Each structure stands twice: as C-alpha cells, then as structure tokens.
Amino acid sequence: MLEVDVVVPRGTFRLEAAFSSDAPIVALFGRSGSGKTTLVNAIAGIVRPQRGRIVIGERVLFDSARGIDLVPEKRRVGYVFQDALLFPHLSVRANLAYGEGLTPPAERFVDGERVLALLGIRELLDRNPASLSGGEKQRVAIGRALMASPRILLLDEPLASLDGARKAEILAYIELLRDELRLPMVYVSHALEEVTRLADRVVVIAEGRVIAEGPAAQALSRADMGALTGRFDEGAVIEARVATHDAGFELTTLAFAGGELVVPNLDALPGEPVRVRVRARDVSLALARPSGITIQNVLEGNVVSIGHEFGAIVDVTVRIGDTGLTARITRKAASDLALAPGSRVFAMVKAVSIDRRSVGFA
Amino acid sequence: MRHLLAALLCLTLAPAAHAQSALVFAAASLKEALDEVASTFAMGRAGRVDVSYAASSALARQIERGAPADIFISADTDWIDYVEQRGLAAPGTRRNLLANDLVLIAPAASQVRVKLAPGVDLAAALGKGRLAMADPESVPAGKYGRAALTSLGAWKGVEGRVAPSETVRAALALVARGEAPLGVVYRTDALAEKGVRIVDAFPAASHPPIVYPVVLLKRSSSPVARAFEGYLASPDARAIFERHGFRMP
C-alpha cells in the first residue's frame, strides 16, 4: 500500500497532494507543470517535502512529524526517467548490474534472467548506451531499475521522448511487466491514452492539487477533463467487459452499464474487463434511431447538460444507462435539434474510432 | 577632428619629449643612492631621468637586444666589457664611478660571530641553513662573493649550501626575513636594510676591487643623458653616494 500526503513548495508553485493506492499501477495524470513529477521525486527522495508522510507498506520513507527522511539510496524506490539516463561510460551489462550490486543479497528478489527475457534486452548486454535506439534505451532503463529489486517502480513519462511506434512497443512491455511481476508501479503521464491503457487507479493532478482519485473511469469522467487532457483527447472512459467475438467480420462486442459497444477485434477472452476511451469528437447525436448508416454503435440515452464554452462548438453530456458520454457537436446542430437537459437522444459512436490504443485491460 | 590634431601633435612632439629625458640602466645595488641623485638632478632642470634597476647581467643582455637605454652603470667590469665588445658603448665615455665593499650579514636579531680570515669555517656557522647570495655564476655580487670565499678557502665548504638569488637585493631580503642565517652582499646594501647586521667585512685583498663602471651608450641622442652622466661625478652627487656607503674608486 502506497500512501502519500505531502506539501512541497517549489518557487512560485506549491504542491499539496495526498493519495493512496494498492493497485498494480496507479497513474498520476495531469498537464506538464501540474506537479506530478515533483510528487514522484518526493517519493524517490530527490525532493524533500516541507511536511507530510510517505509510506510504502510498513516502510516509512518520510514523516516530517517524526523527523524521518530516508536518503534516496535507502528507499529502494526504482525510478525510470523520461530520457532513460543510462550511464554513458558503462556498458548495458554494467548499467544493469549497477543497482543490483548495491542491493544486499538478502533483499534481492528480482530474477535477473526473467527481467532480461521480459524486456528482450539480452542481446544488448555488450552494447554501449550511445549506440542504442530510444526504445532500447528505455527498456534497459527499466531493466536497470528492476535489477535493484525495488519495492516500487516509478515511471516518469517514460514514453515522452519516443516516437509513435516505439511508444506502442514500450507500452506493451510495461503492460507485460505489470502483469508478470508483482511490483507496484506509479506511472506519471500527461497522455490520456497511456493512462487509460495501463492504470486501474488514476490520481488526477492539476496546479499542485489532487482533483480526482479513484478507478480510472471514475476519476477521468469529470467535465473539466478538457483543461487537463487537451481538447483533442477529451472524452469519456467506460468500464466494460468483453462479451462476444465476431470471427467473420473480426469485431468484438463489449458490454457496459448502458448497453453494448462494437469495436474492431480485441485480442481478449470473453469476460475480461476493459476500459474504453471514447473521444467526444467521435460521438454524434440524433433525435431518432437512424437506419441505413454505417455506424455500428447507436446508444439510447438522455442529455444531462450542454456546455457553452467554445464559439462554434459545444460539448453535450449524455447519460446512457448508468454511464456518461460526451458528444462534441456544433452549436448550430444543438440549436437545430433543440437539445436541452432531459432531451431523449441517440448517441452514435463509430466502431472504427475505438482502436486498440483506446482500450486498456484491467 | 580636434582629437586627430591633438594626436598628431603628440606624435610630432614625441622625439622632442625623448630629448628631454634619459633612461639609465643601473645595477640593483645602486637603488637608493642613485634614486636620490637622479631626483636632485631633476630639480630645477627641464628633463627627466628614469632608472631601471636589475642584475647587471640582465641589463647587459637587454642592451644587447636593443633596449633604449642611454647610460649603463654596471656592478662589475665584466658586463661593461660585454657591452663594449659588442660596440654598443660610446667610445671614450667609460670610467669607474664608484667603489664598494663586500660584507657578511646576518638577521638583525642574530648573535652569530664570524671572523673572515683565511681558513674560516663558514659551513659551521651556517648550521642547517643556507648562504644567501646573488647567483655566483652570473651576478657581479655573487661572483665577487665566490671569489672572496675561494680565496679564504671557504668556498668548497659552502658551495652546496648556497641559495642563489636573481639579484643581490633578493639575497638581502632573504636574510632580513630570517630565511637564511647568513648572506653575502655589498656594504651599501647592508646599510640600507634595517633587518640585517654586518657580521664582518671581507678583506679587500680577497676579491677583485668592486668598482662600478659607467658608460654612455652609443645609440643615445639625449642631451639630458649627457648632462646626467656629467652630473654623476659632481661633488653634489658624490656626497650623496658617500652618504649611502659607497667609496670613490
């Protein structure tokens, strides 16, 4: 169980955050500058809070009331940085061994061979960090942190300096680690996509404060997500379960609290729980159930509220059974259809818009 | 425009300005005395005398390399010979200006007693310390010192215990600071430094006579330099030199 409750003044900025988690991965989600890196730095011991308490399991890392402040090297907190930060003067092998050698034998529980296999880095052992690609560097960085047998693994925007294909690759590795190793992880990111894919539990941070904490769908469904995620990504996260597969057309049906969603084939077993991200810009509304259209997902529900923030465009929150969905449409359309809170509508979501990147496995 | 004119004016006046000054190269041991003579000379006269003090060896080399000196006063004959041999001296202008004595000194607080006679055991008097003197290989004061010690039979004993300095004044300073228990300098140096006392004087017979030859340099075109060179032998100048401990040759 990770418990964090700290106050950290940083120049003009003040972080006052508290959260706790015993999920395999907890994500710290928020914009750049919101304080999430400061928070993990406090957990690692790189930054000293003005006051507060940081505990992992029964091990107290920091407690200002009792005068406890463990130095970083005693915290056994693994840290994967955004740009790997491998030791340029050591080979990959030496990098990996660095932390391992500093861990007392009694406390070493990580199986080195397994880490090499899981991350696919065995063939890189004799290479030099300078000759590695971005993705390779990151994998070695993860391996290095793991080989020191940490009690918890912190990952600070580990995909930020990678390109699209590499991002997907490393994301897959992290998912694998989450499932294979019983090591709690704290994943910091401003990318909604990564967060929804990886984390069961999300802590949303804005301007140095925790504004939401809880299961991913819940924490991420607040209306003010727009400021945090960037307008393009804004949307809803839905918790669902895999229901059936259509082998012929390679589609998967997901069941959620408001109905069903059809998406392109997911490699998952029936019954598996998933998180689905539906972007507001991919949702259209109709007053009547349409026919003769290509859209696979037509969900009946009611308008809850209509936002009036943007000039030509409005966000309409719709309730589908017990689940919330947001539709981004023109203000004209809302006016033409005379949408108002309570209006009965049909929300339409193209199956194509829900791709593999929008789905996370619990 | 005005600045340009001023600059041009300065340039044309420069040679004239040089005519109003003289540059004297003099052995380091002459410092206090010669400074006084030079300032007395300059009083009531249009014209300036600048003096550059260093080891005679260094000065002779600089003159050889074209230094713009008008007058050279050396602490021994070797270096004047050096300048003469290279045709740098104005013929007929060489004469012996001053004479000096060589003394053994110790820090003012020291109680050491040494009699400078043939067979003197200077090494014993030195104890663990070193003998401060100007470089015996090149600086006049050092050369005189070595000659004197050799003639007294003491050189072999102290040869390996010498601390050779760039100039005789540097050796004087070492003794004044107490870094060296004994030193060999000119009488005039010892008199100028309150931090040392004279232990004994080297017998005049133990070394070649210490004379300070002066010569006007051939390249000199300064009337002030000529005047000053003449002034050096005047009764006024003599009185000043004698007050500082120099003798007439």
Next chain:
Amino acid sequence: MSGDETGILLLSLKVAFAGLAASLPPGIAIAFVLARKRFPGKTLFDAFVHLPLVLPPVVVGYVLLVLFGTQGPIGRLLEPLGIVFAFRWTGAALAAAIMGFPLLVRAIRLSIEAVDPRIELAARTLGASRTRVFFTVTLPLSISGIATGGLLSFARALGEFGATITFVSNIPGETRTLPLAIYSFTQVPGGDAQAMRLALFSVALSLAALAFSEWLVRRSPASGHHA
C-alpha cells in the same frame, strides 16, 4: 645530453609531477564544490582560487615565502613533521602546484558541470551513496576535464619561473628547474647555445605531455557529454 642537463630535466619532471599529484585531490574536490554546491561567499572563494592566475608570479612567490618559509607560520608548523619547503625541491613543487591550480580547477569544474546531475540522481535511486556516486559516475564522466586540467597545470609547472625563484631561489640540483636553468644560461656570456638546447627539451616535454593527455581522453569511454 650532458649529465647536468639530464639532472635538470629529471628535477623539472620530479617537481612538475609532484606538483600535479599534490594538486589533483584538492583540485577535484574544489572543482566539485564550485560546480555543484551553492553557499554564501562562493564568488569570493572562486576569485580566491583564481588569484595565482592574475597575480604576478613574483608576488605569489613572495606570499609563499612569507607563509611556508622557515620563519613562516605554516612552515614552522610543518617543520617538526619533516615537511620542509624552503630552498628545497618540495618548495619548487609547491610553487608549481599553486601557479597551475586555477587552470586545473577551471578545466575540471567545466567537465563536472557538463555531467547531467540527473544521472547522479539516477545512481542514487539505484542505491548509491553520494560518495559512491561521485567515484563511480561523476569522476569517470569528468575524465576529459581532469586530463585537460592536469595537462595545463603540468605545462604551467614546467614553465614556472617567477614564483619559484622568489620562493626557493635558484639552487642547482635542488630547485634549478628547466626555466631557471635556461634563465641562468642566458645570464652568462656564451650560454645561449645551452639555453637553446634546454628550451628545446622543454618543448619536447610539453608535446609529450599533450600527447599523453590526448591519449587519456580518447581512451575514456563515452565522454559523457550529452546532446
């Protein structure tokens, strides 16, 4: 080369190496403090370290004489311990070390500053104490600066004249290093040829030191300077 000349060469090398060896540990330590730490009076301290660079060498020599001479406070303190600087090659080494120190510190400091402090933090999260981080990460990554600084300091030591002659005078076999020997020869009529020979040896030594320093830098794994 004559026996005398060999002696002068060897003495110069002894003095320069001893000066370098003595100034490396404090040089690295001070460079690290200046690179990484902030404290009141840091600018003043930095200026003080650079003093030998801006003061006339004779002045530095004089200060050394006052402090480390047989009558000086530090000299008197060290004498019973058997450490004597006055009129000894150790004094020449001290003068050389002091004169080269600012160059040493500057080069090493620049090199340490180029090491990403976050790499040091990464090492700490892996379990390394500050000291271990310094020796296993910071120092290896600053090798090029240490080599450069060492070379500059060594070359300066080989050419050191003013402070040396003022502090420990020009004692053949003890403090008559190459520059002092060259000077002595130029003071003697007809000594030019020998002075020139020794000057050429000086050049050869400096070139050898430069080559060695280059080799050292090339040998070190990834220089540690990041894009």
